[in-house]
Amino acid sequence: MALTAVTRKSQLRRPSLDLGEEVVHRPVLLERFLEAAEPKPEEVWVDATFGSGGYSRALLARQCQVLALDWDELAEGFARELEEKFPEKFRFFRENFARLGELCRKMGFAWVDGVVLDLGVSGLQLSDPTRGFSFRTVGPLDMRMDRRLPLSARDLLYGASLEDITVLFHRVLDLRESRKLARAVVMARERGRLQTTTDLARIAEKTLGWRRGSRIHPATRPFLALRLAVNRELDYLPVALREARDVLRPGGRLAVVAFHSLEDRIVKGFFRGEGDLGEGLPRDPGRKVGWFERVHRYLPTPEEVASNPRARSARLRIGWKRG
Template identity: 45%
Template sequence: MSDRKDPNNSGDDGSAPHIPVLLDRVCEAMAPKPGDVIVDGTFGAGGYTKAFLNAGATVVAVDRDPDAIANGQALVDAYDGRLKLVHGQFVDLDEHARSCGFEGVDGVVMDLGVSSMQLDQPERGFSFRGDGPLDMRMEQAGPSAADVVNTMPQKDLTRIIGLLGEEKRASAVSAAICRARDEKPFERTVELARVVEKVVGRNPKKPGIHPATRTFQALRIYVNGELHQAAGALAAAERILKPGGRLVVVTFHSLEDRIVKRFLADRTKTRGGGSRHMPEVEVPPATFEYIVKGNQDASDEEVAMNPRARSARLRAGLRLDTPARELDIFEAGVPHLAAYKGLGG
């Protein structure tokens, strides 16, 4: 979604809410114009979508959060039928575009992770800065974060917190969670945050980052299947983009950025490895070429105006006239987690 907080700072930071991150750079990479059809796979508060509509494009905007869809109805009315709002997962964005009558599109934008609107509402349970139910479900359906921490075996919790939160003390954190839940099941965000804080402790070098940040990130990513969704959405974008269509992706942490980086590196590759001792390996035809080589970060000026932009990275590719390929999401960088079964799509 285009209105993000830094996931490494899950609480309020005093900045204005719902500011589209990297908006100028997204628009430069997308280059929207009248007659274009663009899929916004993560609608959120509609920041990117509105910019594309103002440029004359038609937008198919997808969001799995029913609140985002409800809040976007005013934009539908304001743009005379050029905005199609779809409640669904962005992993199916090609199917959503076809359901709106478009067999191919000129652009796909995705803004990965959690939105500031979700973080700012304690009742959604994404943040520990305000007490709320331990929920974290973007779709407001299915197993919640409370279900995970109260029922999952300790070894699986350790793996989730370690891999998806990159928490160095994952084993100790999961052990503390299991001890605490034996006495009383977790129901509230502050209950979990307190347990994690006792284990991890405060880092005097990073006083603004709460000790529970990584654990909360891990649970949120797991509950919503965010990395699976991101990898699948990249493949869906490859399937639906016309030759010359543009893929623009904004990420906010290393796990999702690694997936996008690997996808574009693989899809732009034109030569296999080789040496004087080994023949060059044949590679499939490239399906993209870079619009942006590497990544673009927020400018100092944007970070000063919107601290939520400080961890944002933009990557972009131009679709070539070659068939879409199958994608192995694990080769793309999605961690192997047996405990994922049945959660987050």
């Protein structure tokens, strides 16, 4: 089944970066993924987090057909380029990956051979100060991966109560720190001193200080908590995992790269079948009968971490669906 060519609605803005260069986004754990998941010619794969297309390109190089998704307009620019180059093999949708199953069906695929989810933000998003993901550069407090989402980080922080902001930070900080930071945020917003990424970074630095012996900037966790809330990342992830599982053929592979423990916990629990064993399968946790026959975890090599610091906290899990 070949992927059909697309109708282009508009000329999309292409990022002014060299597509062939790694400056765009260096995909993490890609080699491990290729070795372990072994994508084969003519297999159908879903790259649910296209970014600037590192995984998609590798799958196309192995002559797979690729259905790619990403909700960021930046990704769309790169994807249209690939659609031109591989009209029969590659198709992109600017959509939330929570709609993965529906999009596969729309394309006429009752099942696929593999799905890959490389979670989080891309290097491209992080390095664009206008997106507000980084606390190292001045930018608007935005953090929406998809600018069609209704609320930016600023909207969230200005619209929420002290209690809600405390709960938001408590995902990544202890209760005392969350309360302190939430109070400081509310005070700053009352004085109109919470407008940019660096305003928030300064508040975090002043309120939380550096943890003893830690090299992690005090704003790292609060920024992560906000990004997760703005994009509802921990809500969409379990939906996408279930959608992926349902659209995989028996023996198909689901590969997920996670970057922090909150998302990795969801992925791990999902593969274990926690609270969600296959219908009709024995509900006996001792037997570990679930949707996946085997699941393996892969970590980056020291060489990969040395050459790509983003890989440091990455974990790849691949599950082979039960036949």
